[in-house]
Amino acid sequence: MSTLGIVMLVHTALDRAELVARHWTAAGCPVVIHVDRKVHEETYTNFVSSCSDDPLILFSERHVCEWGGWGIVAASQSAATSILERFPDVRHVYLSSGSCLPLRPVLELVDYLSERPREDFIESATTADVSWTVGGLDLERFTLRFPFSWRKHRKLFDSYVKLQRLLGFRRKIPDGLVPHMGSQWWCLTRQTLTAILQDPKRKVYDRYFRRVWIPDESYFQTLARLYSIHIESRSLTLSKFDYQGRPHIFYDDHLQLLRRSDCFVARKIWPHADRLYQTFLTDQTEAMKLAEPNPGKIDRVFAKAVERRTRGRDGLYMQSRFPRHGSENGLTSFPYSVFQGFSELFEDFESWLGNATGARVHGHLFGPERAEFAGGETTINGALSDGAKLRDYNPTAFVSNLIWNTRGERQCFQFGPADTQKINWFLARDKNAQISVVTGAWAVPLFRSNMNFADIRNEAARLQQIETKQLEVLDSVWTKAKVRIWTMAEFVESPMEPLQTVIDEIGTGQPAHLSEAPTMVDLTGFGKFLQNLKNQGMHPYLVGDFPVDDVFGAQTRQFRKPYLVQ
């Protein structure tokens, strides 16, 4: 007879439970099974009779088990009592469920426990130390009353909790008890377990815990603290929970992960995971290794799942992730830069920027004709098309798609008041956007154009109005983008410093000094051009104070010469 006894709580997939029970008994470990009272009587008797040929399998008194209710504790108590009575050799009692599966040979577990005859394996932490509580209740589990089911009557549950908080209602915790919580799956020594079960004050404790919320996570965890000589505060059962406190389920494709975990028992196993049951329940003739359980890798896999479910991938919009305004955690997936007025001021700005930063530099992505992708492409990563109608049908999807499709590669694009403006709020709210604006630079192409002056004047007025509106957006309190704005006059006076700042921020690895400057267009006569606009009653205030004679301060600027910074 083994020194390890198994208590098994079962409510569905009885055939699997029987398989596992026989696996335990084959190694000499007695099993006492508790079948939920809710299981149909006929199913129960069939189950009992199919196990009846095994003298090591017994059944205990049945209780109704509701999630979060007292029934599970009552079930554990009666099953533990009967296993301790019927099998006097048992030193450790292991509480498991019907969907638990032993991963290592039973004898390894028996040896492991024999080497630690005094240790109680039960996760047990004070309420201040746990972070995983469902519904945000920790100490209040012990001090409030919970007559309504959390799963079935959530509203009643919540409002009754609120009411009790409001009234300052408190239940008294029995003297000597310090509330502890932890995983409901434990392995306790006979000494500790009998001390709990035969405690003269057990009635008092039971009456108290009957009204505690989710007592199966606190009854034994709290009482073991009173009697145990050596508590090892961890569960030998590998069990991971999702963000709603439901156990994760293991499938056939977890086989390798489970194998490498070196855990003794895992839950929950999907009842149809044939390969898992087949693999772990056949006689494993592995060499006896006394490795410590090491669930690290599994922890990571499931932690990732929780992260994905609660936070998701930034900048991704799809059929199962469509955040409300303000809940996006980042409107796009990767940083990018928007330049306004630069390609108007410099002859070869786009190729220069590409060389200086290594980023992919597009033209006016929101140009009225088409999206001007880098290199004149008509489609780009993700088969994103350059069609203006398609783009303007959903401009935010266009930008978020572009950035998502090219994540890992910095994107830069030109923007201006002549472009479609529907995207402004999105860019302004996006913390990944770096927006650099030289205001009034739209006047340069007009200045160099061959249009009639009356048309130039009208166009200038239109563009100025659009840019003014855009600047209001960029200036709003909701703007999260990194915005830099210069008037054209400011910028032209000393262009290298702002350029350097912007390029440094894009960060290509090493902060290189700009050795080559882009060529600025010839602005000779621009001052006069602006004055003519003013004389016609159109005041181009966004350009800034541009001198009429193109002379800044004392010295004359030679616009055609490139600027070199030492």
Next chain:
Amino acid sequence: MRLRRKRRLLRCVRKRRELKPFKDNTANIQSDSVLLMSVVRNEKIRLPYFLSYYRKLGIDHFLFVDNNSDDGTAEYLSEQPDVSLWSARASYKRASFGLDWSNYLLRKYARDHWVLTVDPDEFFIYPFCDTRPIRALTDWLDSTGVRSFGTMLIDMYPEGPVQEAVYHEGKDPFEISPWFDSGNYMISKNPTYGNLWIQGGPRSRVFFQDNPEKAPALNKIPLVKWDKRYVYVSSTHSLLPRGLNQVYDEWGGEKTSGALLHAKLIDILGEKAREEMTRNQHYRASGEYRAYLEQLEDQPVFWCKWSEKYINWRQLEILGLMSKGNWA
């Protein structure tokens, strides 16, 4: 909304008279069977692969409505032991494009079952579908209290012209059309029913470049734990009650979702489009098919150098076209 739902229910019950049982194997449906519902017309060439694909996935029983096929579809289906077949001679269009029929059958046979409603050219993909049967998914959805599962329709296309991708009965259609668009989908929320409205993909890019608002909807909710109160409202794009359309997370997280690979853009499309044009039985006065027919004359090629070649569900999950969500 309740009124709309009731009207739909009433409508489908009224339209039940148009359904004549052809082969009734519904007695074989067990209480935990996972079902599949589909309305077909002249799909004989697609059915053998379709059935074997979904049998492998773990579908226990198929419910088919045959609408006036003359290519042996009905005969073929009635030979299958796990198929129940009804025939409907009446107008597809006047039965809300077949929806009334499937709503009725779902109400009658799929109550408290998980049921997948798909067209014969749609192939369901979900996380871990290569290692876990559909029962694993539905059990998990049950345990998390979820009653509907969202997907996106992904149009698959060949490398060359559509007409040159010749499909042979029984073959995997994605052997000849393994390409898809990975990142040009546009989403907005439909305030009436609360579902997402997804457009984009190759058909938008090639056929609807100039009127993108007319591009077909790609959002689908094909897998539902059915209840007699439920109805599909517009294809499988949306359901009532509205809560069932909430298959997406609005607070930044990702719910678990899948995809429907769409084997439409192969040589069968031309025939289909011609046939549907003469019948004029499709949505928006068959405008979609008219567009196809016109465009097909030009031998359209959907493939571009940014097309992705389909490998498996993990690829789709990395591309952001579906999500494992909380299922690990």
